[in-house]
Amino acid sequence: MSFLELKNITKRYGPLTAVGDVSLSVEKGEFVSLLGPSGCGKTTTLQMIAGFVEPSAGTIRLDGRDITRAKANSRGLGIVFQSYALFPHMTVFDNVSFGLEMQRVPKGERKPRVEEALSLVHLSPYAKRYPRELSGGQRQRVALARALVIRPPVLLLDEPLSNLDAKLREAMQFELREIQRKVGTTTVMVTHDQAEAFSISDRVVVMEAGRITQIDQPYRIYEHPETEFISRFVGKTNLLPGKVATATGAGATVSLAGIAVPVEMPGLSVGETVTLCIRPEKLRLTQPSNGLLTGRVADRFFLGSQWLYHIDGPLGTVMVVTPNDGSAPADQGAPVGLEWTPSVVRVHRGAMAEAPDVALEVT
Amino acid sequence: MSATLPDSAPAAPAAPGEEAPERRVRSAPLFLSAPAALLFVALVLTPLFLTALLSFNQFDYATGRTGGFTLEHYLSVLTDEYYLEIFFRTFRISALATAICVVIGVPEAYILSRMGNPWRSVFLLVILAPLLVSVVVRAFGWSMLLGPEGPVNGALIALGIGRMKLLYTEGTVVVALVHVMLPFMVIPVWTSLQKLDPAVEQAALSFGASRGTAIVRVVAPQILPGILSGSLIVFGLSASAFAIPGLLGGRRLKMVATVVYDQYLSDLNWPMGAAVAVILLAANLIIMLTYHRVVEGHYRRRLG
């Protein structure tokens, strides 16, 4: 029996289904991230667990207890709100101390715990400030400290790190993971940022338009996206439309604009329309004569540890990412060949969906 | 801000032609506020100034002529027990009415802000409805209700309690004032409740606070500015109220505004009436500014 269990949770706002039929089981001590584009229902899902939005249908169980209709102030969860929701009339210290006060923690014990929480989020010098005297990122960290200090059995985090700079964000991710490992807090985190979701979660839940499309370990979501939407939303990908040319028992060859490409996917039938997904880092640049495909370097971008190339070829523009090993990169306009191993190609059945606008929201 | 703009960029020598639009932009606020300012000067400041002048005039009871300069009216108001009692009564009644308005109006505004849509509009209208009826009509309504032969006394007699003198008492004046002033408390409080992020109250609940604790510890401190402006309006209007004490206080239970009226129209002692009015204005200002200072000092740093 899992610790936190959502069963067929639905929330409708009039004709709009903000969350539809969501089922999710979270084990005790597990770190789960909800990942999805803006407006897909992540906050609504979290708010239903927290008890601020009443589900239209479905049940929520926490530690075996049905809490679907339980009052929010009886659930004992630690929550970081997307809008922070700090108490504007209280100092940072009092904000953090509020939860302890409500738990009737004796005054003497409160102070060290608040100080510990503040130092965890690097805000000790700001204890006497009021929220409006803080920057956005500092406020966000107060919200985090406020939720952590009460040591709740379940932490609900709604984009808790969205306003922090890359370095601080990494430090906070590390801290969250540490706390979670030490105390065993069950955590559900909402995030836009797939890198964040991948780096600290045990499992990632991908949501699209109010529904869960895949629940899996980060590695599997990245390598085996179940839908074309996920492969586009998670990381960069090349989507190549084609038709199955030949099919054998374990594999097939797909014809892409007249070029035959071997794939490892059983059960395809000849003539079927498919879309191939190949991650840019799985492609390698070679001499034009050795490549499965040939093309020209249309653009190249330096990303620090990597190079990103746009290669114009018979299939349109293909993205390639190569590690920056210190050697000279391919020149703009140079003819290059592309090669890859057949096992890295993912095949989605059916034609490519229109306009990948959702993918554009995530960089 | 705009005044410092030209100084902060002295390096760029403005061409003669460029100065004109700058001027025009700076004079625009003055120009735009001129109509309101004119109206204010003509309708508020001028009568006030004339009243202040009048209050220093001498008054001749025999002929009713006024003129010259004297402080006699001020001295007699400030030393006469009769006037002082009326001033104290006025401020006591106003303070009481304000306090009751806070006690009733703040929860009312909170409940209103939590209502769903069709009901919220209906109840907002109900709260505002008294403003649509003349104060005089409402005062007469109260006097019919509370009069010796009114339904309230009828009910008291039927219950065996017996007839009570309700009209022409301080209590009645306070009740009627609260009735008239309540919208002026509800509206500013409701406005500041509208500005609240509902997630802040939810945050308090998520830490296990009861609904009451959340309201007292988290909601109330944030709507303090609304309560403050509401009480200033209610107190100011109550202290200068005329129709309610005039109609429900009767001849004996006078308040400052009714005394001013008497001086002007019964005694025809205009300078005396003017002096009382000026003292009321000054006292009102002092009380309200002090109150404002004290309350604002509490939330200034926190809420900005």
Ligand SMILES: Nc1ncnc2c1ncn2[C@@H]1O[C@H](COP(=O)(O)OP(=O)(O)OP(=O)(O)O)[C@@H](O)[C@H]1O
């Ligand atoms: N109170 C409400 N009334 C009506 N519609 C709502 C309400 N709250 C949310 N919605 C709608 O429900 C959908 C999901 O909203 P939600 O806040 O859960 O999105 P989200 O995934 O958290 O997005 P973001 O990443 O931008 O925060 C949106 O289309 C939103 O417009």
Ligand SMILES: [Mg+2]
């Ligand atoms: Mg959200």
